[in-house]
Amino acid sequence: MAEAHPVGFQWVMEAKKRGARIIHVDPRFTRTSALAHQHVPIRVGSDIAFLGGIINHVLQNELDFREYVVNYTNAANIVSDKFEDVDGLDGLFSGFDPETRTYDPTSWQFAQEDQDGELGQAQADDAGDTAEQRDTAAGMQNEAHGMQVGSHPPRDETLQHPMCVFQVLKRHYARYTPEVVEQICGVSQEDFLEVCRAWTENSGRERTTALVYSVGWTQHSVGVQYIRAGAILQLLLGNMGRPGGGIMALRGHASIQGSTDIPTLFNLLPGYLPMPNAASHQTLSDWIDGVRNPGSKGFWANAGAYGINLLKAYWGDAATAENDYCFDYLPKITGDHGTYRTVLDMIDGKVQGYFLVGQNPAVGSAHGRAQRLGMANLDWLVVRDLFEIESATFWKDSPEVQTGEIVPEECRTEVFLFPAASHVEKEGTFTQTQRMLQWREKAVEPPGDARSELWFFYHLGRMMRESLAGSSDERDRPLLDLAWDYPLHGEAASSGWGEPSAEAVLKEINGYEVATGRLLSGFGEMKDDGSTLGGCWIYSGVYADGVNQAARRKSRHEQSEVAPEWGWAWPMNRRLLYNRASADPQGRPWSERKAYVWWDEDAQEWTGHDVPDFEKKKPPSYRAPEGSDGVAAIEGIDPFIMQGDGKGALYAPQGLIDGPMPTHYEPVESPFRNLLHGQQGNPTRKEYRRSDNPLNPDPREPGAAEVFPFVFTTSRLTEHHTAGAMSRYVEHLAELQPEMFVEVSPALAAERGLEHMGWCHVITARSAVEGKVLVTERLRPLRVEGRTVHQVWMPYHWGQGGLVSGDSTNDLFGISLDPNVLIQESKVGTCDVRPGRRPTGPALREYVEGYARRAGVLDHEEGPVVTASADAQQRSAAAQDGADQHSPQQREDQ
Amino acid sequence: MTRVQHGGSPGRERDAGPGSRRGGKGGAEQVMVPDAEFTSYYGRPIVKAAPWEHDIAYYLFTGGVAAGSSMLAAGADLTGRPALRRVARLGSLGSLLASTAFLVHDLGKPSRFLNMLRVAKVTSPMSVGTWILSLHAPFAMLASMAELVGMLPTRLQTRPVRLLLALGRPAGLVGALTAPPVAAYTAVLLADTATPAWHSAYEELPFVFCGSAAAASGGLGLIGAPLHESGPARAFAVGGALVELAVERRMERSMGLSAETLHHGEAGRWMRMSLGMTAAGAVGALAGRRSRVLSMLSGAALMAGSFSTRMGVFEAGIASANDPKYTVVPQRERLDRGEPVRFQQ
């Protein structure tokens, strides 16, 4: 955190000054460890075992916050007895289909008293084709939409029922003992128990613990389950929805949170509405029902208003009730359109043109060679960037030019490089980690021809519409009917080339009444009849009362600790989500120290320091009437109002591709066998098996350990930014870390003959990259499964361009992805390290292929993904058959 | 770009044995003597060496020659030794011109020298020196000009020339009286720095430099003046040499650790040369009272010795600044003795 979020880390230091104890769990000793009280080195890719160990510690020792757990989580829900856990199935959950390598989650569901009741129906909607869900990263949508479970599953609040979530969880993690943690993670039992003690002692009525994670946890083939494991712990310890608690993703780029809220992702529309799917969302009501899940509890019930307001914002007057608000104009997805699939499609010649806006995949994305070969096989490529980055120059100076795989004279891609205005050269908002929007003024004019994204896309759209004007072709209608008019300002406004008003865009995002133009005060005012429009329902209210709430900058010294008047946080300026949980079931603060939001008996409403994330007038005693759904079904003790059952999910029966509970799998590339099960890695991971994407062999393969004996991981340096354009091209940053380097422990240096500040190179089946050797005791070999494992670390900021250049670490990675959200596993792989520089020119390819050949993975002869015993596979699949009567097809027939 | 002077690697720097309180050894590249246990930051220097070229060392030498020559010239003038006066006055002129050239070269351009005259600062030996030089040089120059014009054929000795000739003696006397500071201030110039070898020598360095100046200028007199006139030069030179040699020994004692730098590397070579030449010059001068050739050789040796002293002291200073040892160890020892430098009322 000190490395990549130094400004946020000031609060950790502030806490430390006040006596907080800081423990840093990270494979290597970083600037964060330097300031922590304790550094716990862990084998990269083994955190689920570590967290599972803590969960086990909590459950075995009954250290959970029981009152919270019983009332606010799904611990009491009873799971279907068809469910079978990994222990009996060699690492698979029930319902596995070895053909598609996906699960049918039917057997994971909560028990039902009556199949045809509302519960069954609610569950039905999400149990679709999981293979397709994986392709479309639907896990992301489901997660945001809450579990699609019925509102009243059977419960046992004594938590004694053998199939209640609490007991299922307890059995699931029983094997994660301190000894096992030590064996898998290389963390000593003392260190481990110290972490357990610190975490649990700092949780409960009087205290809360915050969990802060970032990409050390996400970029894994089990990345989503890492976070799930953290969530389970935080729920068990009562740390969610309470001040000082929670789980925070430290986001990456300045507005990366903004770019998921109003997304640049292929499968999401603004406000986490799913991108319609050609197969299942034929009509507007299909699409909306797919979101609101009739029968579920919660605020997604109003999805109709959110969706229609979005369509109205897109197509304005053209969007009417008669034409389903132009729903048909929306593009529909048909499968995997993710960035890695697209790059492979480029290599295969299936993609003609590409826009690259503020991204440098030639350096920043896994499998750099594939990225560059893909881009070299386009007709045209538009790059908008601050600098002439590697993704714009790959055709003339990439490593593939040296190896002869790209010949500049023959490369067919026409590259258009547009200079972009930087964040200080344009106005707009940033949305950061806390979901907070902050307005940013333009500080300086962009230099030369540099223009903002807003300018570029507005005028691109305008020109396209002008060139199509008068067309009667139906397929041009979506473009021609767009509401595409924003006030322009700036010098060029008179000539028609002005800068569109970012405030006007923010107003449209906020939403307004179509007839009067009155700005909405929040999404509660959004109507599903076309009388209002708004571009992103969760952002509605940012322009309440006609005031740009994001531009508020009242000093924290002039307001309460919560600082509600600094910027604006979605939804409805709530600073803490699900904050109903900060009060006990009766609505009283859990403790004086931790009072945040509570029920005011006299006023008969929720009140407190923050905007309550609950219906203001709904008392804690409210119980839902039989048969209710949507908002009415949320009871007075259901703080998690976006979840289908209003409860925090210790167990996730739906929404995850790879299982209802996190379970330890080895990284795709690992020198170790999975100690817990026959199933080695995540069986449902997304893989692109092809000859240009070889993966290092499974440790079971003979000789595998000799060829690629070491584990490597990559991350950031404070001194550089991601793919490096914003630091390597800038004098004052470039000089701070001027050369690519590889950090190794003294022991590994001795073993491999690496000399401090000499050269070395790191090899995988994809490529070899070189760097200076930095021998440091900050890297420590660990003892795992009785063997010593050396971890090698590299920053990934270098490429050929800029003031300082070097090999790009991402060339080492292949492509394998988490099945839920399609994030690449770029935190862990296996490799070899050798002294000296790597070969250059065509010899490099021969050298790397030599390694691949020796490892037996040349021409994708890689081992199987599903390694659970055949018997386990059969039994898991049988559970699916057994649950057949609940399969989606059948239910469609009902 | 800064030249990089980094020391050992982080991996190797702390190979100190268990329990050692001060682990790392500094000065990895620059250590010239068996290691003293001390800690440093990758062996990087703590104080910065004066960014001066050898010009400054040459200047130290020529300044000394100039000052001593002024004195000899005045004495010769008063005691009627025209040949000695001539060589001394011309020596003064030549070395003053050379001094100016070296100074200006070191500063980059002449205007920078004048720039120094915008203020007079007693806390700045360089400022003081500049004023001393500015005070001394015109008179010394005037005397030398008088000597020069005196060499003109008589028919050219017009009225202004005669005036100049008349001014020769008074100017020369003022020059002589202003000469000692010229010889001595350079020692303060060096000593008033954080450079360990220079600062620690501040008590004795003025004597070493003045002795050296006397030896060199006397040596010049020995070279240029005939035997019958060179007596004072000889005495001056031998006296200077003896003072230099004697005080230098004492200086090394008060310098403490940094005296080492006078014995190693470049500085060591110069100092050995200095010792040899000065001693030989002094002996030769004493022995060569009747031999012009021997006198000339001795004079040259004394000059070379003086030059070597200046070079040696200069180089020792640079070396002592470049090795953190000479900054850390004395201060650390002082602290460990419980004698930090503190202001006492």
Place this chain on the structure above:
Amino acid sequence: MTSANSLFGPLDPAPDAGYVDAPKRKGFFTDTSVCIGCKACEVACKEWNDVPENLYEMLGTSYDNSHSLNANQWRHVAFIEQPAGRSSVGLPPTISDAPGRDSVDLGMPTLGAAPTEVPEDEKPDFRWLMSSDVCKHCTHAACLDVCPTGSLFRSEFGTVVVQDDICNGCGYCVAACPYGVIDRRRGPEGDPKVGIAQKCTLCYDRLKDDQRPACAQACPTESILYGDVEELRERASARVATLHEQGVMDARLYGNDPDDGVGGTGAMFLLLDEPEVYGLPPDPVVTTKDLPQMFRRAGMAGTAMLAGAALAFLRRTP
């Protein structure tokens, strides 16, 4: 020069330099115990003061690639990797003071061993110290004292500043500074200030506008505190006391004592190890403290020389 203490001893430098109604002395307290080595201070300083590149070379000295304070590096963050056995940084007494922790051998064999095979107190553990160094703006600033042109001057804030247009590049200040801070700029080619002495100005221009120095403004953890020196001295003492209470017995102050060799610095530090570990002199003394004596000795030597010359002639008048 107006007081008896002008060369040595406690002093408020601005009034001493002749300012009437000078504002309170300004300076820094750099608390290295919260420095995260982000180098924001280095970069902010360069941006604000237009300081050019220093060097593009990996030095292999932990994450320090800026080398030192010099003309092109007015802030310098030091990185020191060391065995933590001898220290107790940040650890509560119970843990850090465990017997045996004081003598950790970092030999490689222990590294490879299983955590449990190594006794707790022998486990390899590290300290990674980071510290942002800067010009000390000494009470008795040797650089200023020796400057022959008056280019270096004492500002009304009690700081020491170079005037680029007056400096003649003599380099005397470079040799005089006991901390090796100031330096003559050697490059890059074409820079107008090549050959001119350069160092931290304590952002004189910003101070005049009532702004914090750029480095302090940028420091995320408040490792660099800017303010009135007097108040900072108190804060520094309080911080050390707190750290000592928390068991961080290594914490010590540097430069905060007005009786020290430079009369106390305008930029003081809280360090976690001996100063020399960070590249700081352990007990620096301003060279001009001895200046009167130097001049005295020079006077004696000069006089002796003159006397010697006279003697040489007196003895043997022909």
